Amino acid sequence: MSMLRSLARRLGHEAWFAAAFRWLVPADRLVGRLTGGRVVALGLVPSLLLTTTGRRSGQPRETPLLALPDGDAFVVAGSNWGQQHQPAWALNLLANPAGTVTVGGRRIPVRGRRVTGAERDRLWAMLVAEWPAYQTYARRAAGRDIVVFRLEPA
Template sequence: MRLLVPVDRLVGRLTRGRVVALGLVPSLVVTTTGRRSGLPRSNPLLYVPDGDAYVVIGSNWGQTHQPAWALNLLADPAAEVDVRGRRLPVRAELATGPERDRLWQLLVTEWPAYRAYVERAGGREIRIFRLVPTGRG
């Protein structure tokens, strides 16, 4: 993980978002606003489509703490995604209840390792977001 994430970010930057996650899974780069710094923060993430939205998960590779990008989205749900070389403004929606359950099934179908991440997370609820294009910009 310590090597994969920096390499993935570099590949994403060099290809302007056209290739992330080393091309193994559908992926995007989400740019949030840092909740403390106010600066843009970009992270490559696996996603699954859900209508026009992109579903992402704050698994943080099963670590016991939330990923910073997920905390940033909670503080400010306005973000941008780079998907297949297109930059789109989005609004993050935190999934809860039956909607979260439905999206979880989509995610583990794409990446079954998420089940193991839940076990490693030590009881932390892994957040799931729908990134909905806003149509602005």
């Protein structure tokens, strides 16, 4: 698995890789749901399933995300693979910060808090260390602020 992880980290910078994985998100979501959150992102990176409330629909929306622990919370980035617009899950959290994460088979109620300043810089550095392609996504986003959230137990 470490060889696959290493390959994914190298290829993560490529535009075709991001485009391909954007299309695989529904399958990743299904695998995550079927495994109770034990396998997300093909097990290649630390991850979780985030359930938010749709800001327009009011319906639950589930998204697989790379996530890192920070104390008792989780850190996620709204990179959207470097696209020009914010991902829907990030807009949902901004509208309603209540959510649930499923990780390792456990469901945990959380509250998403957008981080800024020095705290964002620290957490962004952690995220980039885990997934270096985040730097590429930031360049591709061309001026769009990639939001970073700390998902804190509610």
